[in-house]
Amino acid sequence: GAVVSQHPSRVICKSGTSVKIECRSLDFQATTMFWYRQFPKQSLMLMATSNEGSKATYEQGVEKDKFLINHASLTLSTLTVTSAHPEDSSFYICSALVATLNTEAFFGQGTRLTVV
């Protein structure tokens, strides 16, 4: 399957600082990428849909100014958690959509964010 690389895999930051997470499609172009948040032993919660060259579409209840998404190229989307607080600590996962004849989504490895 297609490869999606997410970086970093783990990050610890201080409260009030910002953290950037990168999601790259390595062997295909992804016009659409998704960002999810996952709490322990729960399903993936969609935060936003990132479309190349346009503004991201955020799900209800997700703060746009808090979670900045940029999809500047067909292979890279970034999520920046701004002014992080301990309650932002979570597992963040990106996925990239491959929609040619059929639609499949491939996930990055995830980023464990801990805000101290």
Add this chain to the structure above:
Amino acid sequence: GQQLNQSPQSMFIQEGEDVSMNCTSSSIFNTWLWYKQDPGEGPVLLIALYKAGELTSNGRLTAQFGITRKDSFLNISASIPSDVGIYFCAGVKYGNKLVFGAGTILRVKS
């Protein structure tokens, strides 16, 4: 909000047993995807289903796209310890939006 009902929520397996889980919805989907997630990792795509009634295998895994397009099941035959993890179903709607089930946690009986 989430629109897929995935069951069971969790189950214990004995090595060698067959395992079955399913997802149902009140909505119609064009595609069903089944993923496995190991702790601290992103989900990995196991099987993709594109047509109603389609039955697809991947090694010991078999999945079916329900005739009504509102459900799908995943079977694992002759389970082994490394099958442990969380399994998610996902339905793809028009507009390529994915909807996930809550997950099925597979554990090993001790």
